Amino acid sequence: MLFTQLLTLENIRQGITCASKKRTFEIIGQILAPEADIPVEHEESECQEDDIVKEKEICCTDxxxxxxxxxxxxxxxxxxMPKGRLPQGTKPLAAFLQLTSGVDYDAPDHRDVDLILAILIPNEMCAEFSTKLQEIAKRLVDKTLCKKLRAAQSAEEIWQAFKESDIQYLEQATFDPDLEEENQDTTEETETLN
Known part of the structure; x- marks a missing residue:
């Protein structure tokens, strides 16, 4: 799976200041809520638009x-790479945060986290995305990609780094039959990325 199949430029935030993991989740909830196809507790006619969005933010964060x-x-x-299951939906949602300084994430290597790719997947799609998420995680820790993501001065530069990573991944798939088989559905994306 390609980063650019999951992520959109609009869901990338560069230079975010956060004090905690909790706050990063709240920001991600705010980013993804408008796109989330989550049922709300109240009749939509009874709710203000702001109330609906706030309820979706809370659901995404939870x-x-x-x-x-x-x-x-x-x-x-x-x-x-935090992830979660949405109660329903038609597609996965993703957001990326580049933090100005790392936050304590209780990481096994005790290093503060400054790059976060969050993915929310509708319940009925979780099995389908299990191996795709493993591949995304493997690609996300690539040292060259991380260096570009940390050096980026705008959301557009972050988006470009993900696009370049996708192009490189697709080019590798041409030479690796296992990758090519996994990514037959991404062949059309190559033209879009170039």
């Missing part, structure tokens, strides 16, 4: 916390 209680999402070297 999904991340629920999964984080099961196991830490830090991948090491200052990188984390």
């Amino acid at each position: 999904c991340l916390f629920t999964r984080e209680k099961i196991g830490n999402s830090a991948l090491g070297n200052g990188i984390a």
Whole structure:
């Protein structure tokens, strides 16, 4: 799976100042809530639009916390990939944060986290995305990519770093039959990325 299939430029934040893992989850909830196809408790006609969005923010944030209680999402070297299950939806949602300084993430390597790719997946799609998430995590810790993500001065530069990583990944798939088989559905993306 490609980063650019999960992530959108609009869901990238560069230079974010945060004091805690909890606050990063809240920011991610705010970013993803408008896109989340989550049922609200009240009839929509009774609610203000702000109330609906706030309820979705809370749901997105809670999904991340629920999964984080099961196991830490830090991948090491200052990188984390928190994920969660949405009660429903038609597609996965992702947000990326580049922090100005790392936050304590209880990482196994004890390093503070400054790069966060959060992914929320609808319940009915979790099995389908299990191996794809493993591949994304493996690609996310690439030293060259991380260096570019940390050096980026704008969301556009972060987006470009992800696009370049995707292009390189697709080029590798041409020479590796196992990767090519896994990514037959991403072939059309190559033209979009170039």
